[in-house]
Amino acid sequence: TIRITDSDHHHHHHPIINRIMSSTVESPELQQYMMKRNQEVEIGKLICQMTRDCWRQCVSSVDRATLGRSENRCMRNCTSRYMNASVFLMDQMSAKGASQ
Amino acid sequence: IIIIIIMASLLRGKSGAGQQQQHGRQPSEQEAMHLRIKAQFDQAIVRQLLEQATDECFKTCCEPNGHSSSALSGGEKECLTRCLDKFVSAHGSVYQSFVSNVQEIERKRDKQMQQKQ
Numbered sequence: 084t085i086r087i088t089d090s091d092h093h094h095h096h097h098p099i100i101n102r103i104m105s106s107t108v109e110s111p112e113l114q115q116y117m118m119k120r121n122q123e124v125e126i127g128k129l130i131c132q133m134t135r136d137c138w139r140q141c142v143s144s145v146d147r148a149t150l151g152r153s154e155n156r157c158m159r160n161c162t163s164r165y166m167n168a169s170v171f172l173m174d175q176m177s178a179k180g181a182s183q
Numbered sequence: 184i185i186i187i188i189i190m191a192s193l194l195r196g197k198s199g200a201g202q203q204q205q206h207g208r209q210p211s212e213q214e215a216m217h218l219r220i221k222a223q224f225d226q227a228i229v230r231q232l233l234e235q236a237t238d239e240c241f242k243t244c245c246e247p248n249g250h251s252s253s254a255l256s257g258g259e260k261e262c263l264t265r266c267l268d269k270f271v272s273a274h275g276s277v278y279q280s281f282v283s284n285v286q287e288i289e290r291k292r293d294k295q296m297q298q299k300q
Contacts (some may be wrong), residue, residue, distance in 0.1 A: 100224050116217060120224050127228035130281055134274045135235045141273075145243055148268035150276065158273050161279035170288055 099126060137161035232274060240266035 141157035150158065244262035245255070
């Protein structure tokens with residue numbers, strides 16, 4: 084799966100993961116499963132954050148319970164642009180690493 | 184097997200009131216634990232979504248009116264309800280956009296890889 088921003092993925096912040104990893108986990112199957120779940124949670128959190136940030140830029144009032152057409156377009160564009168910026172910066176950063 | 188039983192009981196202790204174990208069809212122990220773990224994670228995401236919706240919607244619906252009373256007015260409650268619906272829709276838009284962007288990005292990556300070869 085793609086990593087959008089390289090967050091601190093070696094430290095497990097989710098309490099469930101910490102709890103289970105601290106008891107002796109011997110099954111590699113389970114560890115792999117937990118890794119996958121953890122990754123999904125990280126992605127879920129990222130999507131929540133993008134929702135909040137783009138909401139602040141795109142939605143000014145809640146006269147209606149649904150998104151207007153331009154609000155919807157704004158939310159989608161905001162999300163795309165954020166992701167493209169993120170990938171762009173990742174490439175820039177790894178280019179810096181390669182040149183040094 | 185013993186480790187799985189121990190962890191299953193740990194998770195049972197932590198899980199919310201809504202989690203009922205199926206007594207009909209018996210899933211394998213591992214399947215059952217996977218489901219409980221997944222439910223925990225899903226709950227975590229929903230919790231975060233709610234947290235953010237609460238912040239944004241309080242800002243939009245309650246703050247402008249000042250805090251001269253401790254109660255929520257009827258209008259504020261209606262606003263909060265609309266706002267939550269709208270925020271959840273916004274989340275859906277972001278999710279769909281995220282998925283299509285990931286596909287787009289991976290497509291470009293594949294093309295880049297091929298060009299290098």
